[in-house]
Amino acid sequence: MSSTTHRGVVAALMSQPHTPGEIVRIARLAADWTQADLGRRCGYSASQISRWETGTCPLRDVDTLHCLARALLLPVEVFGLTLDHSCGVSTRPAGSPAPRVSGDPMPVWEEHDPMRRRTVLAGLGALAGSAALGSAPPPGSAAAADPVSTLEQALLAPPLRTGTPVALARLQRAVATARTVFAHGHYADVAARLPALIASAAATSAAPSPGEDSAAAHTQLAELYSLATELGIKTGRDQLAWTAADRGLHAADASGDLLTRASTRRVWAIVLRRGGHAGTAQQLIIDTAYALQPDLRSPEQLSVFGSLMETAAYTAAADGDRDTARAFLAEAVDAATRLGADGNHRYTHFGPTGVSLYQLSTARVLGDAGTAIEHARRINPASIPFAERRARYWVDVARAFDQWGKPEHCYRALLAAEKVSADEVRYRKPTAAMTTTLLQHPQAHQLPGLRDFARRTGTPA
Structure with missing residues (x-):
């Protein structure tokens, strides 16, 4: 396409309203490219380009629009974005602070919401002060001194059989509390709670209360083992992570719940990758995602599937496979777009912001x-x-x-x-x-x- 024709196409796109998909199609045809041609230039499949152009898949992700604009030699304004001369596209939320230093390659954002911080602290205070199942041990106890090592020793021994069965509703509340404490970044506190919680969940799944389902208790036990695995990964305790992930798989299978099995397999794949088994990890993720694909409608289904795609992208990046990482990230973007907003379904923290975080981490792992x-x-x-x-x-x-x-x-x-x-x-x-x-x-x-x-x-x- 000549420069004169290109300017004419840009002028036409700027003068009349079009959907993002229509803009992509018009610019692609003007360049005399197939959908596969464009896909190769920006790291997406031809079918994904087709879904965007026909509108069957909404095209809203800013990073994707930026990528398409670069590939099609379009100004970002045609997609309704504004130019930021420091990084290409301005996506700073309205009302957020501007960078403090001109030319700073990474402005340090500040949190200016003291009410939010007070609310978080108040919530943690309530959790810490409760006598709920799995509460943290008192200061000065052996577990409080080194809770991660205590958890590791407990799990490396034979499965905990010292717990007392509890009502399923109480167990669910305790698991949710432990997840909340972890989400607030208090890893030592979570480690201190987990031995008693896992023992009680194991006892409940073995001998549920009358009228309650042992499968539901196994779901909670699998969730606790997944949390212990994440904690082991976070703290670099690979033996802890491996043991907890293996037991989580068994509990998930006993639960009979497809999404629970998928979530525990995602965590197991991370452990496999860290253990040098990237190929096995990737195949496990692909097989698990394939089992979910026929029925991706609910927020929980989309979130679990999207988190699998994020992990697959990171695994590919860690293996140096740039193209595969991009392809899986595109699937995660698609799932997040269909979900529509950030959420924490099945404790996945999945959504548009979560995918952006994985785009950051995969670029870093690739050395970019x-x-x-x-x-x-x-x-x-x-x-x-x-x-x-x-x-x-x-x-x-x-x-x-x-x-x-x-x-x-x-x-x-x-x-x-x-x-x-x-x-x-x-x-x-x-x-x-x-x-x-x-x-x-x-x-x-x-x-x-x-x-x-x-x-x-x-x-x-």
Whole structure:
């Protein structure tokens, strides 16, 4: 297509209203490309391009629109986006603070909602003060001293048989409470609760109350094992993660629930990948997702399927397979678009924001630090509803800046992560490695408070 024709196409698109899918189709045909041609240029399948063009799949994701605009040589304004000269597309939410430093490659967003913080703290206070099943042990006890090691020792022994059966409703509330504490980034507290909770859930599934279903208790037991697995992954305790994931699979099978089985298999796939079995992990995810695909209608189904696609994308990225990672991310974007909003169905934290976080992390894993920071700029951390995810965002940002060789920005991101969740920087091995690197950097003396930060996070200074 000549430059004159291209300008004419752009002018026509700007002068008349079109849906995003219509814009893609008009520009693609003007370039004399097939749907497969365009798909190859932006990392999507021809069928996905077709779904967007025909409107059967809404085209709303900002990153996708940005990618299509680049491939089709279109100004982003044709899609109703505004140009941001620092990162290409401005997606900063209305009312959010502007970057404080002109030209800063990653502005540090601040949280300006003290009422939100008070509400979160009040909720945690209520949880901590309750006498609910699985409450944290008192300070000074052995479990409180090193709760993650205590949990690991409990699970590495034969399955816990010392619990007392409880009513299913009480067990469900206790599991939800443990999940909430984890979502707030309090990993030590969760670790302290889990041994008693798992023992009680195992006893309840073996001997449910009259009139109650053991399968439902097995669902809760599988959820607790999945939580223990996530905690093991988070804290770098691979034996804990492996043992908990294996037991979670057995509990999920006993539950007879398709979504429970899918969720536990996703967690098991993460453990397999970390253990060097990326191919097996990826096949497990694909098989599990295929079993869900015929019936993706409810928010729970879409969320579990979308989280499988996110994990598949990350697994492919960790294996260096850029094209496959993009393809799975496109499926996750599609599921999030169909879901329509962020949610926490089946404790997946899945939605448009969650997919954006995975776009950041997969770019980082692929070694594309600049692209990772581009993705990070498009996310307002204050919009991430859970502290665990917010802190993980900042750790990913820090790791991208570490790759990029920007120690000051790496340190700022680590401080932001600590502000959100002290446990996130205290227990995760990547933060200790980055802190050690910062301490050894020639500019370490220009990072105020670095040695204090190292001391707080248990990194030898």
